[in-house]
Amino acid sequence: MNLSVTIIIPAYNAVNFLERAVKSALAQDFVKEIIIVEDGSQDDTYQLALQLEQKYDLVQVQTHENRVNKGLAATRNRGLEFASGDWIQVLDADDELMHGKIASQLRIIKPDSTFVVGNSLDIYADGRVTKRSFYENTWQGLIVGKFGISSANLFNRKALASIGGFDGKLRTSEEYDLMFRLMKEGNMPVFDPNYLTKIHITEGSLSRGKQYEEILSTNWINLRKRIRKHLIEKGKFTLFLNYWYSGSVGTFLESFGLPIDETVNKTFLKIYKVEKRLKKRIYLTFFNQYKKATEILIENQRKGS
Template sequence: MEVTRPQVSIVIPAYNAQKFLARSVASVLSQKGCSFEIIIVENNSTDATLRVATALQDAHPGVVRVVQEKIAGASAARNAGLALARAEWIQFLDADDALLPGKLARQLQLTAPDTDWVIGELLIRWEDGEETVVPIADDPWQGLLFYAGLGHLNANLFRRSLADEIGGFNPGYRSCNDFEFFFRLLQRGANIVKDHLCAAVHFQHSGERITTTNLKEMARLRVALTKREVKHLKARRAQYYEANRETINAALLGALRKQATVDLPGAKHNFNEVFPEGYDASDFDRAFVPKHGVLYPFLGFGATECLRRFFSSFVPLGWRKFLK
């Protein structure tokens, strides 16, 4: 018997997610008002993830499908699921996160024939129970540059044809792969619709994730990606670049500061390459420069960030927000 084509394909990459996978799948199964398929991509787990996934497939035949991807990493796992997806719309969902009720049907109703990408707000739930809502940026390029405001893979919805057209996820990015994907969507001129409601929950926890947690590598890739974005804006969107140059510089400075936290020599090298004339406050949007940035003209980027790292190591937790 022919199976009705689902409206949404949910791709769930899973690595050592035995404790969370059932919760993630349950958040999809509880969605109402649309048809869907769930593709779980088991990715070299060393725990019982495959067994949990198989049990979910057995419990929901025709809805849940389990495949394995031997190439390690979130990009490869998501691409494997994308290749098998049958629906017009793709929902990527991390195995340790969850969709909020009504997410899929609501976002499908927001789409039009020319919509490529639905961006939803994300709810972050911390281990102590505190919750933070990440709003959507008014300017998608600013959301990209500051790594906030373009939703989250869990909170968004993507037209499959465009995801296929841009080649899916870049295997060279073991981290920042979501924003590298977003970058290529914006480069291609994706037509965006915004969903100003929380669409998914990202659970902060100390357990393993499919995305690499090598902090130096994550920071390096973030700087490299930001440099690619700035290069694109200079070359292809010169008018936008000139109108937003100070904000763009501040975003690049922010990526360098993130790198300085875990790799000060690498950050200093990148700063000297990107800003060879040094720090000039007039070149940066003050709204995005940290308070300790007043020291940059006097001490330089490297020495200032070295001092920030030193004081951050022992000041009370409540004061550390002033040193970020």
């Protein structure tokens, strides 16, 4: 396979985990270069990045002019300016690639592939691990946010250049905005079912203040409305997609205390909420039965020993 990959690692206040990300990148096959883009950190991230550049031949360090902070999307674009690989692996500094991640995804690409959607594992500080799985129906996955995450996916560099990369004005939803713009051009992904990326969930990534939440909710909703408008214009907004749009957007609006707007089919929203409650009840019933059976098995083993 005669392909090369550039790994771009945006780094902001990442001194505690940047080296872990870099080492996971170095362990991958087909890597041509690893570009750390330092985004005006307030800790020692920049100094650590320079040390890693000295230590590893594949690593280079870039910054914005005067080391100003520009946010994730603009920082990823800065890395794209220096990238020369055929494919781009974006790796957030607090995430981690598992062995064989890039090779697994390169094996399934086709000559006209523009990006790969992958699954990932959420790793919590208390040791919990949950699976973050994609929906293989492309528009459904994009609407509900089940379409991979940047570190789990892989992008063709020329395809990214053709749409101008990430939208540097966005501070949230930039990865789904990027995939939407690729798909608008008819570029559909291929899917890698393996779980080969670790997303480390930290306290800081769970809560970033009211201002951040307002930006997040606005960008999230506006993107879904753009997707809906595009699908309607193309005659592709089916009842199936309307159901998932109404359910996910409606519950999202309610979670932020926002009014349900005219784009949401209220009947579909009610059905969606009933379906979610039923699924939760079934899951809890199964979990409790499994827990009880496990406790009985352990007790029987203890008595027999």
